[in-house]
Amino acid sequence: MTAILRTLRLALVLLALSLVALGGNGPVFAQEATPATATASGIDYEAWESEATRIENLLEAGTASTSFFENLRETLVNWRARFLDAESANSTRINTLQAQIDALGAPPAEGETEPDAIAERRATLNTQLQEAQVPRVEASQAYTRADGLITEIDNLLSARQQQQLLELAPSPANPVNWPPTLTGLTALAGSLQSDFMGRLNNPAQREQFLQSAPVLVVMLLVALVALLRGRLWTHRLTDRLEAHTRERGRPTLVFFVSLLQMLIPLVGLILVLGAFVASGLIGPSAQSLLEALAALMTASYFALWLGGRLFPDGDLPMGVLELDGTQRARARRIFFIIGFFVGLAVVMQTIAAMDEVPPAAQGVLQLPVYAGLALFFWRASRLLQSGRTETGEDESPGFMRRILSLVQRLLILVAVAGPALAVVGYVNMAESLMVPTALSLAIFGVLVALQPVVRDLYAIAFRTTHDSASEALLPIVVNFLLAFGAFPFFALTWGVRPEQLAEVYARFWEGFTIGEARITPGNIFAVVLFFALGYVATRLLQGALRSTVLPRTKLDTGARNAVTSGVGYVGIGLAAVIAITAGGIDLTALGFVLGALSVGIGFGLQNVVNNFVSGIILLIERPISEGDWIEVGSYMGIVKRISVRSTRIETFDKTDVIVPNADFIAGTVTNWTRGNTIGRAVITVGVAYGTDTRKVEKILMEIVRENPVVAAFPEPGVDFLGFGADSLDFRIRAILRDVNQMLSVKTEIHHRIAERFAEEGIEIPFAQRDIWLRNPEALRPTPRTVGQDDEEIDLEAEQPQIEEAMTQDDATPDGPEDT
Template sequence: MRGAAHLRFWAVLALALCIGAVASVPVVQAQTVQGPVLEAPLDYKAWEKLAASADDLIDDASTSSAELETLRLEIAGWRTRLLAAQGTNASRIATIRAQVDALGAPPAEGVSEPRDAASRRKELADQLAVAQAPAVAAVEAYSRADGVITEIDRVLRERQTEALLEVWPLPINPANWPVAAETVLGKVAVLTGEVRENLNDEAKREEAVAALPLIIGLLLFAALTILRGRALLEGKAFRLMERGTSDTREIWSFVTSLGQVVVPILGVLALTIALALSKLPGTFGLVVLTALFTAGGAVFIARWLGSCSFPRAAAAPTHLRLEEGDRASGRFMAQVLGVTLGLEILRDAAFTDSAATDAAQSVLSYPTLLVAGFFLFKLAKLLLRSTKGAVVNDATTPFSNRLIALIARIALVVGVLGPLLATVGYVRAGQGMVFPMIVSLGLVAFLLALQNLVGAVYAVLIRNDERGRDALVPVLVGFFLAFASTPFLALIWGARVADLTEVFTKLRDGFQIGQTRISPSDFILLAVVFGFWFLITRLLQGALKTSILPKTNLDQGGQNAIVAGVGYIGIFLAALIGITAAGIDLSGLAIVAGALSVGIGFGLQNIVSNFVAGIILLIERPISEGDWIEVNGVMGTVRGISVRSTRIQTFDRTDVIVPNSDFVSGMVTNWTRFNLSGRLIVKVGVAYGTDTRKVEKILQEIAEAQPLAVLNPPPVVVLAAFGADSLDFEIRLILRDVNFSVTVRSEINHEIARRFEEEGIEIPFGQRDIWIRNPEALGQISKAPDAPKPA
């Protein structure tokens, strides 16, 4: 059986295949709607036989893990069909229940029912029992299948744990070294024996000679791509980034750098095919060749990830703040870790079988494990050093730096603990820590490189190199990539593919609430349907606002009220249609909602009152956007009306949020709601002795000359009062738009000052006459000897 390292490397491919297999299984939900039509009735006898044999195999300790995995796969198929069978006769059951409901509630105890109604009720009850029988049997069988799968998973996990904690002979014990040497020599002998046997086979020699041109071409291609292709592409990517920094150049550099992986892996594949076509390798040789291809992929991928994380070009984007010397060390350590991983894959393929003893495997595994742990420790220290310069405080430290620091600390511990465990005999435990940690670091490096690429692509799309990388979309994509990598991390750290498919199955099958089964697909359908009708609502609002309502006689406030009302109704209907389409039955929540409504009503009474007031404002429209209003001492222009509050912009350009309930329960002054006209009063005083009729004529001319003044009724000039210092006049006029009252007042005052100056009319200011009753007393005081001398 192949070891864990080989399987981990192909985890990505295995996970993709499993997800595709799970997605291809038809999803049938046991809901209170039309049930599925099964191709053929289930053979419950065959299921009982399989379930009984599964119980025996689980209890038998000699059953291999491969047999249990095969059994689990077969039972999982039965479980899917049993889940589908739970919806059998769903439409018929719904019809019968509707008929029973039409008969009314059963009579109370001791009360007789008419014979025809009782007979019909009994007949429908019998039909309902018959119709429900297949679904009931499917539910029972489904529960048993789910339990058997749980038991198989438990046994396999226990075996996996036992294998991980198995103690092998000490690899540092010299007594075990000869066994390891004999095992290596034995494998070499097997390999050379297969080559000699194939060379002596005339038929295979003829096949090899016939394929010789192709073999030579493949070998030349392999030599060119492995020895020169990767280096050329690496140099090209380096020159692209050295010429300057831009998002477009970064994208092309990333695409070019991918050739460092693709091209040499194609070369390794060509080499593998050439050796296979030569007919030299035998059965064991083909196993080694397959492992060689995987190992080569590990080496070149590690080198590429190292160049992405520790780039040669100083302008290349990276999450690590390191000098050129440290970056070079990082690339070297990444390459060494890739080589050790490749060697582990080769060793796992060549020596993990029944012929290799535990002592031989322990000794042969220890050197690569020791080297991997050492360089993992060194790389972890380098990563920690790169994050220290970026750490200021928790508020300013980027999330990527925190993640790198956390992973580096874990790698630091693993790099020390893994070889120590192997030294005392827990070789598999050491392997299960060190190599998964290496692959995890590679996965994190790949995610960070992808995040940089997404930021560059988004910056190019929005044509903003400075803000594109820090925008919300690249950040969300980065979080999505991190979340999507969770299954791969689980596979890397020893999770079985069946464990992930089981999780996907549980998510797909959902959970039971009453008579309805809820699954994530229901919520996806709910979101899709709601999103569709929400989009229709927005389109309708846009059509009303821009095309239909402007052609009516409604004012702007009425148009806004209709558009807002359509939006609220549309959102409510979209939610209702989405819930109905998803088949979610909310009747079971009615009691809970009724119980909570009282408490929610008290706790949210202010919000509810503001919401109701907002609806009233939209219907009655006492105020509209653009109105000049005054409420609770706040004066300004209405800028927006929402369901909870209204935004008023004061004349000093500050926004005031006023709850809607204040407009319904309080006093509101609307200066411009139904008519923009408004009265303006301008006061002016002239000196006593001035010809009042002349002043009246001048002020009348000034008022009538204003463009915004209404001439019907005409402006009026009145002598309002005899003041203490002046004759007080008032200009009273109606303006077409009261919003310009301040401007008109200023223009009138300027014109008054100009005309009064031309006509010689004095605008007095406050004056006081002082009368001294006894001036002789002041003279006597000034003559006194101690009187103060004038300065």
């Protein structure tokens, strides 16, 4: 029950502090009436000194109760918030005076003088500056003192909490403690009965009950319907909706409709409690017991709802868990029983805290609950073990599988350690282990149940399918943020006091200091907001230039892209500067840090900076543009995109090549289509010796002129290059209207040359070589046996001699011998 109440208090504290932080004036409950002796900053430092001294004396004694120290801590938090505001209350005046002093120039060096008027003015301003800084100094000192006292109270309360956990109570396993427990329960029942009968026999209370009886009956009837039929009706509706869970929006609708399975019975419980309280027939003890019973039913209904969300009926996919219908039904029962035992623990804690029950009865009442929780923790761990899907030999387990494996081991550990601690007598420690484990399991289950809802909302927002939403990054980021937001609830469940969480939250909103500048979440939010607005405005301006303004100019595509990219870089840079300034962050305060980092950044990112500067040069000079056919290094292709770091080229093999921009500036680049698409094609061909060269020249000229891509002016030409080793060599020179068709033009001209030469009987020679042998006698046939065919030659036998003769050096003074 304590953990549940802490969770509710946490939500209220976080909500209050959020409103305070957004208001920017500190906690609203800290604005107390300003005494008559308050200073100009609105703070009575004499009253603070008296209050701080009193609290220091109480801390030194350390005898006050825990609740008293919690109240003192709240008072200190109020003082500290006022001191924090006072630190920056006079900052505008101080900045103005400092600017006036700086405007006078640097003070004279030793041995030098300045005009009397300037010296007098400087002295006056320095005096005013010192007086203006006094409230800031006083507030800073008081803030430090208040913060230190808060830390001392937190340490004292934490020490008491640890001492309570280590308190050794009578062992509940000892039979000696059982009769006092039974006697205490009997006394409690008698006390409740006598209190009820006393109130019933009281004429005034009986009259009040009779007057409100009709309303009470109606409330009880509505509550009875809500408790008995409400969950059943909503469960049927949820089952009908789950039949179409693959449709967009349906999982979210199913989730919110399923919440009625828990909310409607809760309304019934509230009506029951309200009816009993309004009747006036129950006292404080009976009311506490009814609230504990309501907590028991709430935990049970919540466990039923969560089990239905995590382990639904049917054959729906379970992600990392592979459970059949029987296992899912067993999992739902396990969740329900764990929730029931958590509520039962609250009931037992409430009974043990009543005056009629002796302290030794606490362990006796709690031990059966912890034993039941341990049993079903063990069963839940076995279920997780059997439901985890196995991974292959080369496949590493996913994140969720590792989390489930960790949860399984922790459940086994708690199932063994919790009852053991209770049996020994450490009942408080067992309570702080068993119940928080169950609550943490519930929080973890809620996070898992929210994942389909997040994916479905993403699919609705971006008009995509559930499969695509499952592969998207944004739903994963949102789920991680939800898990991060659940950390305070985990901490509160495990014994962290709400005041400690509020302290962490207050520290977070106070921010951190760099130099003389304080960076707060409000500043960061303002920076992000203004930068986002500037970024969106820049993209809108780029879109307008790209689609509306620049197409109406005479600029080519490359120039348009350069202008658009330049506007984008300038706009983003201005957005960053404006955002930082609007967030109240002084850039001079960050100058020292940025200067120290710039040295390391300069060495580590020199290649990146080199490519960035080269990209800027490419966008300004535009030696290449998007759509150009270029050749850089060993790569040739079409320029697809020019960015500030690299350029993407699509080769003719349809592969993308990312080339650093520095290669375009420092290396040699061939641009085949720079400015226009006109280019020259060169084709060489050889004919056999003895061919009429004039006829060949005429044929080649006719072939090249008949191609439609070849330009008539300048007219193509055919050159007789000379006498080659094997042929008479000719060269065709032709200017193409579109150099992008060079390959097809060359192919067509080659076909025409082969066809025309075949028609005209012109031979295209190929290389020939004559072989001269130094020792021809080595090829003479070897003696053969009688009867062998005279025309047969044993080539296999002659092969070694032939190879030896061919490898011998023939460059001898005697010269080669003709064979």
